[in-house]
Amino acid sequence: MSPPLVEVSEISRSYSMRSGMFGRSTAVHAVDGVSLTIPKGETLGLVGESGSGKSTTGRIVLGLEPPDSGEVKFDGKPMAALGTAAWRAQRARMQMIFQDPLGALDRRLPVAAQIREPLDIHGLGTPDAREERVRELLRAVELTPAHGARYPGALSGGQRQRIVLARALATKPDFLVCDEPVSALDVSIQAQVVNLLCDLQAQLSLTLLFISHDLRVVRQISNVVAVMYLGRIVEIGSADDLFARPEHPYAQALVSASPAPGRRSAGRIVLAGDPPNPAARPQGCAFHPRCPHAVARCAREVPALAAVGGNRQVACHLVTGAETRDAA
Amino acid sequence: MSPLVSIAGLSVAFSGVPVLRGVDLALGKGEALGLVGESGSGKSVTWLAALGLLPRHAKVSGSVRLDGREILGAPAAELDQVRGGRVAMIFQDPASALNPVLTIRKQLCEALALHRDLQGNAVKAEARRLLDLVGIPDAGRRLEAYPHEFSGGQVQRIMIAMALAGNPDLLIADEPTTALDATIQAQILELLSTVRREMGMAMVLISHDLGVVAENCDRVAVMYAGRIVEQAPSNQLFADPVHPYAQGLIGALPPLDGPRRRLTAIPGTVPDPAMMPDGCAFAPRCTLASESCGHTAPSLAPIADGRTVACIRAEASRRALLGIAAE
Numbered sequence: 001m002s003p004p005l006v007e008v009s010e011i012s013r014s015y016s017m018r019s020g021m022f023g024r025s026t027a028v029h030a031v032d033g034v035s036l037t038i039p040k041g042e043t044l045g046l047v048g049e050s051g052s053g054k055s056t057t058g059r060i061v062l063g064l065e066p067p068d069s070g071e072v073k074f075d076g077k078p079m080a081a082l083g084t085a086a087w088r089a090q091r092a093r094m095q096m097i098f099q100d101p102l103g104a105l106d107r108r109l110p111v112a113a114q115i116r117e118p119l120d121i122h123g124l125g126t127p128d129a130r131e132e133r134v135r136e137l138l139r140a141v142e143l144t145p146a147h148g149a150r151y152p153g154a155l156s157g158g159q160r161q162r163i164v165l166a167r168a169l170a171t172k173p174d175f176l177v178c179d180e181p182v183s184a185l186d187v188s189i190q191a192q193v194v195n196l197l198c199d200l201q202a203q204l205s206l207t208l209l210f211i212s213h214d215l216r217v218v219r220q221i222s223n224v225v226a227v228m229y230l231g232r233i234v235e236i237g238s239a240d241d242l243f244a245r246p247e248h249p250y251a252q253a254l255v256s257a258s259p260a261p262g263r264r265s266a267g268r269i270v271l272a273g274d275p276p277n278p279a280a281r282p283q284g285c286a287f288h289p290r291c292p293h294a295v296a297r298c299a300r301e302v303p304a305l306a307a308v309g310g311n312r313q314v315a316c317h318l319v320t321g322a323e324t325r326d327a328a
Numbered sequence: 329m330s331p332l333v334s335i336a337g338l339s340v341a342f343s344g345v346p347v348l349r350g351v352d353l354a355l356g357k358g359e360a361l362g363l364v365g366e367s368g369s370g371k372s373v374t375w376l377a378a379l380g381l382l383p384r385h386a387k388v389s390g391s392v393r394l395d396g397r398e399i400l401g402a403p404a405a406e407l408d409q410v411r412g413g414r415v416a417m418i419f420q421d422p423a424s425a426l427n428p429v430l431t432i433r434k435q436l437c438e439a440l441a442l443h444r445d446l447q448g449n450a451v452k453a454e455a456r457r458l459l460d461l462v463g464i465p466d467a468g469r470r471l472e473a474y475p476h477e478f479s480g481g482q483v484q485r486i487m488i489a490m491a492l493a494g495n496p497d498l499l500i501a502d503e504p505t506t507a508l509d510a511t512i513q514a515q516i517l518e519l520l521s522t523v524r525r526e527m528g529m530a531m532v533l534i535s536h537d538l539g540v541v542a543e544n545c546d547r548v549a550v551m552y553a554g555r556i557v558e559q560a561p562s563n564q565l566f567a568d569p570v571h572p573y574a575q576g577l578i579g580a581l582p583p584l585d586g587p588r589r590r591l592t593a594i595p596g597t598v599p600d601p602a603m604m605p606d607g608c609a610f611a612p613r614c615t616l617a618s619e620s621c622g623h624t625a626p627s628l629a630p631i632a633d634g635r636t637v638a639c640i641r642a643e644a645s646r647r648a649l650l651g652i653a654a655e
Contacts (some may be wrong), residue, residue: 049509187368191580191593220582259539
């Protein structure tokens with residue numbers, strides 16, 4: 001296996017939230033002790049429901065937000081302090097793509113100018129070389145220079161996302177964080193962008209952190225997948241293997257809730273209860289109030305992520321603590 | 329059996345731009361029909377037009393019959409009996425469909441007062457029964473709560489309760505789970521199928537998610553650029569799609585198990601309604617298109633029992649089959 005490009009160890013991040021105008025402020029643990037490593041040229045998929053801390057993890061990995069504790073290492077070096085020259089140099093090697101391309105683009109600038117912007121900011125190449133690079137990037141995302149002259153409003157959703165992708169690739173980054181990049185797109189356009197992303201990754205040997213709630217898309221693009229629930233990773237393993245045989249009860253429910261053509265809903269696990277509120281994290285295993293298999297221990301102890309053979313790790317007392325189950 | 333709803337030649341144009349170009353659709357009593365297609369294909373507009381919910385500047389033509397009675401262009405008094413009474417509709421964004429400053433009880437009772445002949449305490453009792461039915465815990469107390477006190481999944485449950493207030497024969501669910509998380513989506517879909525079974529209600533499920541439709545509907549209609557391009561029982565459609573667009577949609581869906589394959593993306597984008605190509609609207613994106621596809625738009629023709637397709641290739645192969653049968 002190639003050496004890791006991104007190493008995240010035990011990062012946590014909490015926000016304070018006030019309930020009501022005069023209420024007491026409470027800490028919301030958005031991310032709680034998350035560790036990840038992404039080898040060079042590979043893709044790590046991060047799945048989970050809203051409020052599970054996927055996006056916050058992505059933002060911390062990219063240095064857009066400092067972690068409260070823990071550390072992010074990029075290419076073996078810790079992230080430089082926000083706003084310094086070293087940070088800027090590091091940031092040119094890592095880029096981010098968001099869900100809403102229209103929100104990420106300036107409506108009053110032709111898109112080619114926006115693709116060029118990172119080159120100007122980081123002072124890469126001569127002005128002529130920058131123009132050439134913009135044309136090259138447009139070609140790379142399968143658009144023409146004519147598209148570059150247009151404004152975002154005159155492009156379709158799929159084309160806009162290609163522009164965002166082109167801009168992200170302008171500085172020749174090694175690492176890309178994609179936060180729900182295809183969720184707003186129609187199925188046929190989604191497939192175009194997913195294919196393009198796979199091709200570009202292979203050509204440029206990009207390393208990706210791919211955040212999505214769509215299990216199908218995540219499986220399509222990822223080598224390794226991590227499932228998050230309330231700020232913690234509950235299961236992590238190779239994409240094919242994890243989706244074929246999820247071990248954690250939450251991962252099982254998530255996989256089974258993903259509708260598939262040609263399969264009727266018989267046998268689907270329907271979880272009771274609402275999606276969890278990060279401000280009121282249950283004691284013990286955060287999933288236990290909704291878990292169909294929860295035992296007394298789950299309400300007391302937080303399960304740690306432990307290896308269960310292969311490269312799979314699961315945080316569940318019932319999966320990892322086989323001896324307790326036998327004893328019970 | 330006469331259909332519950334039959335739509336024929338339904339067309340809609342907004343300021344001269346056609347968005348719905350002749351939709352024919354029939355729905356039996358108690359049947360679950362799925363409507364899939366990309367944004368702008370006319371899935372929602374079909375039902376908004378059928379129920380007279382489009383703004384006045386929309387030009388609507390064609391016919392929509394409910395139990396044999398024409399409801400397109402019917403007087404407002406008659407439509408008020410249909411909407412919310414015989415046909416109910418729920419939408420993608422449930423939070424914006426509820427009034428934030430009224431309690432759930434007020435809003436549910438309003439729907440009940442309009443469509444049911446109930447008085448005094450009976451109204452409140454029925455409102456409570458409905459909340460119970462859709463699985464809101466502690467229904468009696470929660471009636472006095474405001475919409476913001478419920479989670480997204482619960483608000484959608486309340487919308488379903490309101491839709492059921494008029495004892496409808498048909499529920500139109502327009503992307504009912506799109507804004508919800510996966511595990512909550514599973515809950516709502518299960519609720520919809522339970523309610524449908526218990527009340528013997530027909531349902532139209534509008535969704536861009538092929539998986540959701542496949543699992544919850546008996547029959548599926550695929551729409552493209554304001555027309556239905558294929559209609560089939562759901563298991564047959566997903567196992568063996570005939571129209572190239574339906575094939576493309578299914579091929580574009582990443583598999584959740586088995587080997588990974590490169591996705592077969594449909595090239596290009598949906599045509600602009602103002603600049604609709606001549607002939608088949610899908611032809612410019614179709615890998616199998618021939619010259620004749622650009623001449624006339626194919627009509628929806630039966631290819632097998634309960635299956636119709638609008639594609640000249642399908643028509644040609646059907647003629648060939650019929651020719652063999654005639655010999």
